[in-house]
Amino acid sequence: xxxxxxxxxxxxxxxxxxxxxxxxxxxxxxxxxxxxxxxxxxxxxxxxxxxxxxxxxxxxxxxxxxxxxxxxxxxxxxxxxxxxxxxxxxxxxxxxxxxxxxxxxxxxxxxxxxxxxxxxxxxxxxxxxxxxxxxxxxxxxxxxxxxxxxxxxxxxxxxxxxxxxxxxxxxxxxxxxxxxxxxxxxxxxxxxxxxxxxxxxxxxxxxxxxxxxxxxxxxxxxxxxxxxxxxxxxxxxxxxxxxxxxxxxxxxxxxxxxxxxxxxxxxxxxxxxxxxxxxxxxxxxxxxxxxxxxxxxxxxxxxxxxxxxxxxxxxxxxxxxxxxxxxxxxxxxxxx
Amino acid sequence: xxxxxxxxxxxxxxxxxxxxxxxxxxxxxxxxxxxxxxxxxxxxxxxxxxxxxxxxxxxxxxxxxxxxxxxxxxxxxxxxxxxxxxxxxxxxxxxxxxxxxxxxxxxxxxxxxxxxxxxxxxxxxxxxxxxxxxxxxxxxxxxxxxxxxxxxxxxxxxxxxxxxxxxxxxxxxxxxxxxxxxxxxxxxxxxxxxxxxxxxxxxxxxxxxxxxxxxxxxxxxxxxxxxxxxxxxxxxxxxxxxxxxxxxxxxxxxxxxxxxxxxxxxxxxxxxxxxxxxxxxxxxxxxxxxxxxxxxxxxxxxxxxxxxxxxxxxxxxxxxxxxxxxxxxxxxxxxx
DNA sequence: CTGAAAGCGCTAACAC
DNA sequence: GTGTTAGCGCTTTCAG
Numbered sequence: 071x072x073x074x075x076x077x078x079x080x081x082x083x084x085x086x087x088x089x090x091x092x093x094x095x096x097x098x099x100x101x102x103x104x105x106x107x108x109x110x111x112x113x114x115x116x117x118x119x120x121x122x123x124x125x126x127x128x129x130x131x132x133x134x135x136x137x138x139x140x141x142x143x144x145x146x147x148x149x150x151x152x153x154x155x156x157x158x159x160x161x162x163x164x165x166x167x168x169x170x171x172x173x174x175x176x177x178x179x180x181x182x183x184x185x186x187x188x189x190x191x192x193x194x195x196x197x198x199x200x201x202x203x204x205x206x207x208x209x210x211x212x213x214x215x216x217x218x219x220x221x222x223x224x225x226x227x228x229x230x231x232x233x234x235x236x237x238x239x240x241x242x243x244x245x246x247x248x249x250x251x252x253x254x255x256x257x258x259x260x261x262x263x264x265x266x267x268x269x270x271x272x273x274x275x276x277x278x279x280x281x282x283x284x285x286x287x288x289x290x291x292x293x294x295x296x297x298x299x300x301x302x303x304x305x306x307x308x309x310x311x312x313x314x315x316x317x318x319x320x321x322x323x324x325x326x327x328x329x330x331x332x333x334x335x336x337x338x339x340x341x342x343x344x345x346x347x348x349x350x351x352x353x354x355x356x357x358x359x360x361x362x363x364x365x366x367x368x369x370x371x372x373x374x375x376x377x378x379x380x381x382x383x384x385x386x387x388x389x390x391x392x393x394x395x396x397x398x399x400x401x402x403x404x405x406x
Numbered sequence: 407x408x409x410x411x412x413x414x415x416x417x418x419x420x421x422x423x424x425x426x427x428x429x430x431x432x433x434x435x436x437x438x439x440x441x442x443x444x445x446x447x448x449x450x451x452x453x454x455x456x457x458x459x460x461x462x463x464x465x466x467x468x469x470x471x472x473x474x475x476x477x478x479x480x481x482x483x484x485x486x487x488x489x490x491x492x493x494x495x496x497x498x499x500x501x502x503x504x505x506x507x508x509x510x511x512x513x514x515x516x517x518x519x520x521x522x523x524x525x526x527x528x529x530x531x532x533x534x535x536x537x538x539x540x541x542x543x544x545x546x547x548x549x550x551x552x553x554x555x556x557x558x559x560x561x562x563x564x565x566x567x568x569x570x571x572x573x574x575x576x577x578x579x580x581x582x583x584x585x586x587x588x589x590x591x592x593x594x595x596x597x598x599x600x601x602x603x604x605x606x607x608x609x610x611x612x613x614x615x616x617x618x619x620x621x622x623x624x625x626x627x628x629x630x631x632x633x634x635x636x637x638x639x640x641x642x643x644x645x646x647x648x649x650x651x652x653x654x655x656x657x658x659x660x661x662x663x664x665x666x667x668x669x670x671x672x673x674x675x676x677x678x679x680x681x682x683x684x685x686x687x688x689x690x691x692x693x694x695x696x697x698x699x700x701x702x703x704x705x706x707x708x709x710x711x712x713x714x715x716x717x718x719x720x721x722x723x724x725x726x727x728x729x730x731x732x733x734x735x736x737x738x739x740x741x742x
Numbered sequence: 743c744t745g746a747a748a749g750c751g752c753t754a755a756c757a758c
Numbered sequence: 759g760t761g762t763t764a765g766c767g768c769t770t771t772c773a774g
Binding site: 179 | 407452453454455456457459460463465467470474475476477478481482484485488489492497498499500501502509515516518519520521626655656659662681682685686687
């Protein structure tokens with residue numbers, strides 16, 4: 071491997087000058103610069119990034135912690151992060167926590183060891199207190215969950231409002247017995263959507279029925295299983311708001327198998343607008359999240375912290391959008 | 407930041423001893439070791455990985471290059487890679503080439519700069535010649551594409567055999583006009599599946615019909631569009647083998663919209679066994695690839711290269727499996 | 743505008 | 759079994 075001293079020797083300059091040509095070209099006389107550049111070319115010299123990092127304690131790398139990589143939603147956010155990272159010369163290190171708090175924790179050591187310049191968390195499993203502690207010292211962004219009153223920089227949608235909007239849409243279509251399939255309730259995201267659901271009911275004077283709310287795990291299977299439970303009850307719901315599309319589709323599939331007509335016997339609204347939500351029949355009405363943009367905004371927020379720029383809005387809330395398709399019954403054209 | 411010399415001073419030993427306690431504990435007297443360990447604990451010392459890397463020129467990091475991260479298939483492979491990497495203390499750096507050869511190329515510089523110990527490519531866009539050159543010098547694995555006669559270590563399924571098997575399954579169900587939707591034909595993977603398709607036809611004396619083969623881009627939309635074309639032709643196919651599930655589902659959806667009954671009027675076989683293939687109705691008959699295991703095997707192969715172990719089989723071919731569901735019509739129980 | 747020299751934090755001969 | 763010492767390849771004062 072060819073190093074800086076090789077270039078320096080061949081160009082009859084010191085390593086300091088070579089370094090300057092690379093980092094700060096205008097502090098070097100044009101003639102010398104050209105000479106050095108030529109030698110760099112000739113020798114096909116590639117600066118050793120590791121050595122530079124050790125010296126400058128900047129890794130030009132950021133770390134993204136995801137709970138599960140095999141989830142299209144995270145992949146989309148990751149796409150946005152990766153795009154901006156590339157533009158700004160940062161590499162993206164991926165870490166899979168698999169939902170383990172300890173694993174998540176251990177990744178943060180990278181930050182302390184200056185191996186990465188910042189971390190984007192696509193999971194809030196570490197909890198507010200711990201995260202806030204880290205946020206004081208290191209660049210960090212929490213994506214997809216918003217923590218009210220916290221100092222942690224976040225990028226997310228307004229889950230409460232979105233949940234409310236989805237539920238109200240069903241209310242406006244005349245439904246009173248609206249079920250809600252939540253995600254894991256230890257997550258703020260699921261808590262928010264549930265809060266929105268309750269708020270919508272309350273606003274419209276519909277009593278809250280404990281039995282119409284079940285906690286799922288965001289999987290297709292849990293949607294399916296929990297829906298089956300409701301379908302066997304004496305007084306099944308006429309509408310369902312699921313906290314994500316996978317569960318919504320699982321529920322729809324279970325209902326269809328029992329001969330239930332969607333949307334006429336059961337109206338369904340999902341969340342996320344995954345690609346498949348517009349492929350499955352009936353096409354799913356759902357709340358779209360701007361995943362790619364969430365990634366981009368997260369990376370922007372992180373870069374600002376890394377560069378010690380001032381951050382006016384540490385909590386970015388992006389817009390979600392209710393996309394009306396067939397499964398809710400609002401779209402007359404598509405009604406069967 | 408607290409460093410090794412701080413620990414050494416406080417423990418009344420040299421940095422060399424601290425280093426030994428960390429790297430090679432048994433070369434240190436138990437008493438000293440305990441003392442050092444205690445101080446490490448007290449000071450909450452974290453070794454600086456960067457400095458170690460610079461010294462040992464081992465980054466304990468591998469790079470995975472994917473053409474698009476927003477693809478469940480790659481995410482699954484990545485999951486397998488990540489799992490094994492974690493077990494062996496390696497970090498996973500992610501790189502998105504977006505199908506650009508130059509971008510892919512630039513990532514390989516990391517390898518030359520010793521920033522990563524090895525690279526797993528989930529795309530063959532760089533071509534055999536270039537890859538073979540790199541493979542001579544650096545640890546590298548090409549996943550999901552097999553290059554016959556090359557020295558490049560690869561992990562894949564046998565695409566020719568799988569394509570043949572899928573096609574033969576349709577032939578055995580009595581079909582003669584079998585269409586094939588290929589992936590981008592510059593890829594070996596798509597070429598392989600097409601070759602398998604042709605081989606199956608030939609074996610069973612079915613003439614190859616140019617018009618029954620169309621090149622798609624693996625997207626749902628392309629499956630849909632190309633199927634519409636066939637449906638408008640005077641003599642549409644009675645069966646379809648699509649090179650991936652997205653296109654198969656796109657084709658099915660287009661057919662269903664035209665009132666075609668699947669599998670009775672059109673039998674369909676896909677490829678990959680994505681989760682959605684068993685959710686969409688009719689459930690898709692498809693060739694399952696062991697994606698997670700492909701990731702695991704790729705990482706194993708890479709680790710062997712990194713550790714300079716001998717590799718008996720540089721080209722690992724894993725088994726694929728034809729999963730028979732509803733869309734091909736073989737499953738009488740599910741026939742409508 | 744350029745060079746000498748110190749040192750980022752760690753590891754690995756080499757001594758003892 | 760432990761310490762001394764010399765770097766890994768680069769950046770950055772400090773002098774000139």
